[in-house]
Amino acid sequence: MFNLNLFKNIGIPLYLFIYLIIPYSAITQTLKVDFIKNLENSLNARNLEFIRKNFRNNENQNIPKQFSKFINDFPDSKWKIKRIKSNVPNKNILRIKVLGEKIVKGEIHILESNFDYLFSIVNGKIDEGIIKNLFTTIRTDNNKIDIIFRIPDKVLTGSKYDIDIILNKPLEEVIIAGAIKTHQVNSLFEQEILLEPLVSGGIFKMTRAPTKPGIQLWSGIIAHPFGMITFTKSINIVDEI
Numbered sequence: 001m002f003n004l005n006l007f008k009n010i011g012i013p014l015y016l017f018i019y020l021i022i023p024y025s026a027i028t029q030t031l032k033v034d035f036i037k038n039l040e041n042s043l044n045a046r047n048l049e050f051i052r053k054n055f056r057n058n059e060n061q062n063i064p065k066q067f068s069k070f071i072n073d074f075p076d077s078k079w080k081i082k083r084i085k086s087n088v089p090n091k092n093i094l095r096i097k098v099l100g101e102k103i104v105k106g107e108i109h110i111l112e113s114n115f116d117y118l119f120s121i122v123n124g125k126i127d128e129g130i131i132k133n134l135f136t137t138i139r140t141d142n143n144k145i146d147i148i149f150r151i152p153d154k155v156l157t158g159s160k161y162d163i164d165i166i167l168n169k170p171l172e173e174v175i176i177a178g179a180i181k182t183h184q185v186n187s188l189f190e191q192e193i194l195l196e197p198l199v200s201g202g203i204f205k206m207t208r209a210p211t212k213p214g215i216q217l218w219s220g221i222i223a224h225p226f227g228m229i230t231f232t233k234s235i236n237i238v239d240e241i
Helices: 004-010 012-020 033-044 048-054 059-073 185-190
Strands: 078-084 092-104 107-122 125-139 147-150 154-156 160-167 177-183 202-208 214-224 227-238
Touching: 033 048, 033 078, 125 214, 147 227, 160 177, 160 214, 177 202
Parallel strands: 154 227
Antiparallel strands: 078 092, 092 107, 107 125, 125 227, 147 160, 160 202, 177 214, 214 227
16 A cells, blocks of 8 residues: 655645645735736745745735745756736636656655636735646656656536556566545545556546536556656636636
8 A cells, every 4th residue: 555645745836836836825915927026036935024024914824834835845946937928817727837846755745736816906915716637646766657647727617538648668577566546625635545556558537527517636656677656736627618
């Protein structure tokens, strides 16, 4: 049995990304190009005071605390933030990319996370923020594993959909293990994943979306002779497409 307690270190950034974009986060000034650049610079410079000043209520204490833990795990991480065009009225989108790496027992863990942040501006503050298209991987294989992730960004409530993680060049006579599991945001570290041999050359799963709109999260693991890949993907559950 593979326990997600293994993620206590490498999983912190995944929790941080989710935490940073919960709907109650707010920024104390109107969204401008200079603010986006200042936010990016402050994250890269580890300027926690800037974060404290620009988030309200409990977030101005909790976010720096979580960010500090993340930096402790990935001290060289780099954040890139840009504004992209939104087709949704009165909504703005920031596209965020985070790269980092760390060494654990001589093994290099490479982090890459990408997500969009959709939000409104109310009285000069960011409001009603939601995550879209979150996809985070932590790899120890130096990108030697030829793998394809086919996980949708959004699906209709109650509908069936497929999740396919495909190994393009499975090794003959070598056991490759893996698993995937859905979870709630706050229960990530309390769940266990039972690794199983991937005799079909990947993970192929048909599942059903929840009956109510929201965000569904999937986490998974691929264990390979070249290394290990852990991943987290969010799926936006909508009542119309």
